[in-house]
Amino acid sequence: MPLEWLNFIDGQLLEIVFYLFGIGLGIRCLAFLVNIIKSQFLPDQGFAWKKARKILYLLAVFFLPYHRGLVKQPVYTILRYIFHACLFFIPVFYSGHLNMLVDTHLGWYWEPIPDNYIETATLLVIGMGCLFIARRIVLQRTRKQSSLMDIFFILITILPFITGYWYVNETLDHISFFKNYMWYLHVFSGEVMMTMAVFLFIRTKLEASRCVGCSSCTISCPTGTLEVKETGTKRNFLYSQYLCICCGACVSTCPETAAILKHEISIPLFFRFFGKKKINEITMNRCEGCRKVYAPDPQIEKIKTILCANAIIPPETMGYCRRCKQLLSNHMRLPHPI
């Protein structure tokens, strides 16, 4: 490989990627703040600090290891938190990186974490990454949900850690190619990972085959990210990814386990700062009495199957709205006197 390319990877490209990373994350934070200030879910009355407190609380939910998805998959969620914490702490507090940083024109330096801890944590990250890939391949439910892209994300994420570990421990130095180029492989994989992180979003998805359209996820959403809009006999679920704080409220609420949080890499999504995207559509049925749009079809079907399983014939009033049901039941119970 020509020397100028290697120098480019080592020097200018690294600088460009760092700028891209900083500016990209800054734009995303700004878009989140603008969206959250615009949203209707903040308290209308009260002082400005009340709003600020709410925003701070939402940000804290985003960063602290408190995930409502814990209820459904405790082990996986805890592992995921350790994984993400390591992804931040290992590169930022590794003494080798810091020694390089102090040599640049910035001259920044802070106390590094001891090297033996870093090494253990690196092994942990690699192990957990392999575990996540295995989980995606082995478990039937997750295999249906995940595409090749999901495995690709995890591979890209753990690759700098693998190459860094090999580079520091000189594991593969008996092969001359790796001996010469391991440093460049490490830098390049790190650059790819940082570029990916800018365009990587975690988004709520509703599985169309499982969702019954009860809209309890929109009720539980603390920021108004998920919204329901009814047009005609269709119930549309709208989602704006810059408002989402990934709190997992929709995941823990969903009684059908149809809501999932999933990584998605997308450059157009990055530039859509205010738009809302339709993520699911459910057909509603009309009340047989007043012809008002009343209940989602799949949910009525589900209720009927539950009742049949409990040896109860679904009542004829199932297709009527609440008001019509009240009228019907009273007419049957109280006929007019003779």
Next chain:
Amino acid sequence: MGFVILIHADKCSGCQMCEVACSLKHMKECNPERSRIRMIKTEQNGQYDLLPSTCMQCETAMCELVCPMKAISRNPRTGARMIDEKKCIGCSSCSYACPFGACFVDRKIGKSIVCTQCDGDPTCVKVCPSGALEYVSSDRVNIALKRSAAKRLVDAAALVTVTANPASC
């Protein structure tokens, strides 16, 4: 076992005091839309019928069966259905399943609400000025209904005899 709120249709004047009292007690505002007992109004042949309608405390409750979070249970003391607000997610399955239209999802709090009989001391019964609502043990309901039906039959028979031969009176 259990108690029910018995509704005497013939005594009801339609003043909607029960709705106001119920929403004021449970929702802290006077809003009949958010009340657990609802007045229903029908018009037939120029004659208006006004009736309160509330939870019937079914023996095998469909709301309890279809709830995906198992949030609906029975109050062990009064036998009334109650909804655990921490478990309820507001999917409104119970309101679709209920044959009487008694429980519904309140959009402000996002939870399903149903008549809890105010923990054995119903406010609507206390405020009802005409005595149309009565809080009775559920084994008494049948007797009361039978008595009222018998009374109605006797009245009707008297009416028939009066209209058949007006000369007799």
